Amino acid sequence: MSGRYTATRTSLRTGGIMLLFTLAFTALMASTFQVTRPAIEASRQEAQMRLLAEVLPPGSYDNALLDDYVRFGPAPQIGMDAGGRVWRARKAGEPVALIIEGAASDGYAGRIGLVVAVHRDGRLSGVRVTEHKETPGLGDYIDPRKDRRKDAPWIAQFTGATWAEVDTAAWTVRKDGGSFDYRAGATISARAVTRAAGRSAAFAAQRMDALFAAPAGGLLGDTQ
């Protein structure tokens, strides 16, 4: 009788201590989260701004770019199955450029995330890879920070390319008869980025007016 009583007491006591530790450390984590949240949000915005500034020079527009965006619904043709965002750059209220999120699902190692900036007249302002898992030292030159040629990074060739002048078939690497360079040894990564950049640019260029007209924070349904 007393043995069973002790066993129950021990389990209850141990369980109680475990509960106390869990509560204490959860409270610690929750308060750290609360304290750090404003600072984290600020750095996240700053990081996003820096990324956008890489594809579109900050001097070319004067609106609050991060707040002036439109969401679009599922668009599998540009790799955004769950939809994505488009930021709208304006100068004195006039449309300047769109920055659109896109993705390539046919990279060498899975998904490659992109942002593509397209000027009002269809010229590309820049392309940047936001996430990828391509082979280090081989396919990762698609990210200019990993590109060994700092003077002429591979990704820079898209700046100034025009959607209107390059037809759909040519938006790929030279090896496939397209008009863009690739580096020997890793064609797949370059091909995936080139084709995805072309599709995203076309998506934005074809809906330029609708995207600029939509209310900020709104959702664009026409994605097919």
Added chain:
Amino acid sequence: MSPQQFRDISWNGLWKQNPGLAQLLGLCPILAISTTMVNAVSLGIATVLVMTVANLAVSGLRNFVPYEIRIPVFILIIAALVTMVDLAFNAYFHDLYLVLGIFIPLIVTNCIVLARVEAYAAKNDPLTSTVDGIMMGIGLVWVLALLGGLRELLGAGTLFSGIEMIIPGASAWSVFGDDYPGFLIAILPPGAFFALGVLIAVFNVINARLAARARRQPPPTAPAPATRAEGDGEAVAAG
């Protein structure tokens, strides 16, 4: 803590029971991250931080933790600390976080932290436990630096690539010039095993030499730095 104790803890952490070469704990992050020297050292520094804080916290709380539930409580403490370090880095050292950020959550999965907490901090006072955490961490850092440097040098022909993320303006050192064709296998996962194998072989050769010399002329005080670690963490799988 006596100077002798300090020397023993340091010798254990830096050499004799080195987490990377002797205990072979935490292989998963070691092998995954050591593609470049900067990555490897970054992960090492984050680990030193977490190990030190975890050892201190567990050692301070060790008298309140019942023996039966010590492992879940230790994991709880480590996970909570890692989360807090992660949040604090993200908020206050954002540039460093962009470099270390992906490695910090990985530290929870690193069994070296749990191994030191269980094998050392749960039985010793906070001061020696903290020193143990620091020394074990530094032991890991130099092995990671060597491993990362070796793989980067062979694989890409550079050293310190990615240093600009930590020191803006600095740039990688192209040891073999820009024409180096690269040696891909050194950067891919198998290269990590090969390189670590070579390092452990060298470690064992040096230990065998030290042991032989100690046998020939036994020093009056210092114990022979013999053989391999006492299998401190062998109960914990190398994850």
